[in-house]
Amino acid sequence: MDERRTPRTLREKYGEELRLxxxxxxxxxxxxxxxxxxxxxxxxxxxxxxxxxxxDDAQRIDRALGTDGFFSRWLEDxxxxxxxxxxxxxxxxQLAVLIQQFALSLVPGVLxxxxxxxxLFRAYRPNHTSEELDELVVIRxxxxxxLDGPAQPVVWTLLDEAVLRRCVGxxxxxxxxxxxIADMAEAGRLRLHVxxxxxxxxxxxxxxxxxxxxxxxxxVAYVEGFQTGNLMDDPALVSACQTAYSLALSDALAQQxxxxxxxxxxxxxxxxxx
Numbered sequence: 001m002d003e004r005r006t007p008r009t010l011r012e013k014y015g016e017e018l019r020l021x022x023x024x025x026x027x028x029x030x031x032x033x034x035x036x037x038x039x040x041x042x043x044x045x046x047x048x049x050x051x052x053x054x055x056d057d058a059q060r061i062d063r064a065l066g067t068d069g070f071f072s073r074w075l076e077d078x079x080x081x082x083x084x085x086x087x088x089x090x091x092x093x094q095l096a097v098l099i100q101q102f103a104l105s106l107v108p109g110v111l112x113x114x115x116x117x118x119x120l121f122r123a124y125r126p127n128h129t130s131e132e133l134d135e136l137v138v139i140r141x142x143x144x145x146x147l148d149g150p151a152q153p154v155v156w157t158l159l160d161e162a163v164l165r166r167c168v169g170x171x172x173x174x175x176x177x178x179x180x181i182a183d184m185a186e187a188g189r190l191r192l193h194v195x196x197x198x199x200x201x202x203x204x205x206x207x208x209x210x211x212x213x214x215x216x217x218x219x220v221a222y223v224e225g226f227q228t229g230n231l232m233d234d235p236a237l238v239s240a241c242q243t244a245y246s247l248a249l250s251d252a253l254a255q256q257x258x259x260x261x262x263x264x265x266x267x268x269x270x271x272x273x274x
Contacts, residue, residue: 008217009091010078012049014071019047021065035064052078081139085229089210089222092231093146093153098213100156100245102204103163107177110143111157111184116177117141119169147189153212155190157181158204158249159258161197164265171269178266182259193252194261203247211238211245 008016022032022043029047030040036057045051053061058072065071082090093099093110101108107116117140121133128136146153167174185192195202210222221232221241232238253261 009049009088011052011088011091014052014074014078015047015049017074018043018061018071021067022047025065027064032061032064036060083229085224085231088231089229090143092212092214092220093143095214096153096212097215098156098211099153100158100211100213102158102160102209102245102248104160104204104208105162105166106168107159107163107181108157108208108210109140110147110155111181111190112140112144113173113177113180114141115169115173119173123168147184156193156249157185157190158193158195158245158252159262160195160204161261164194164262167269171272174269175266178262178269182262182266185255185259185262192255192258192262193249194258195248195252196261199251202251203244209241209245211242 022029027035028040029043033040033043036043036053037060038057042051046053052075053071055072055075058075059069061067061071062069099110101110106120109117112120114137117137118133121128121136121140125133125136147155164178168177181190181192184190195204207223207225211219212222213219218233218235219238219242221238223230223232223241232241252258
């Protein structure tokens, strides 16, 4: 595989193994597709790690290749709790040595408190039961584990001032969330900068953005919108995202001033001054 691609996710390793076993069985993608009852295009998506087979597809793959349940069993470990567009991003977060995130209107998922996450999910999914909300919150807050370990990844968090002002979950939830971010910055776990309202227009006004850098693979960029996300590894696009991040960062307050603004916003939520 080309070393300058995205680091190999578990899905890609699964796909690579499928390709090796299919070649070993002397089958073309089309011939395997016929036996699995799917198109050769779908087989190529499986082999590239872009898609995962459904459980019955995996069983048919095992039968066609004589792999004795191998692909079915491995699939169970790969089925992600995350939406399709985010599954690869959640894997890549674990591998990154540097994460640079920009948030436009809400606290980045990896920094969210349980109460803040619950308030967001309640707004997104008005018909969900409290059990379903609990499960979503557990999945979301598990991502924080990448910040529990030693110093990697290094995390830069750039927030538009709007993130501090929008009261998600009520004043106490908001104050607790902002103090938590400030505490992490003071503890040296993340670099924190705020782009203040006073700046006006800035380079990242249109989108949230996450940049990830790896030890031995090309960097990636991820942008997300409603019900969709785009993970980019094209060097020109990633470079454009890095430039926009640098421009927005150059408009941000210094870390100490950013910390002071975050603490002040937390106090304003607590005491009701907006």
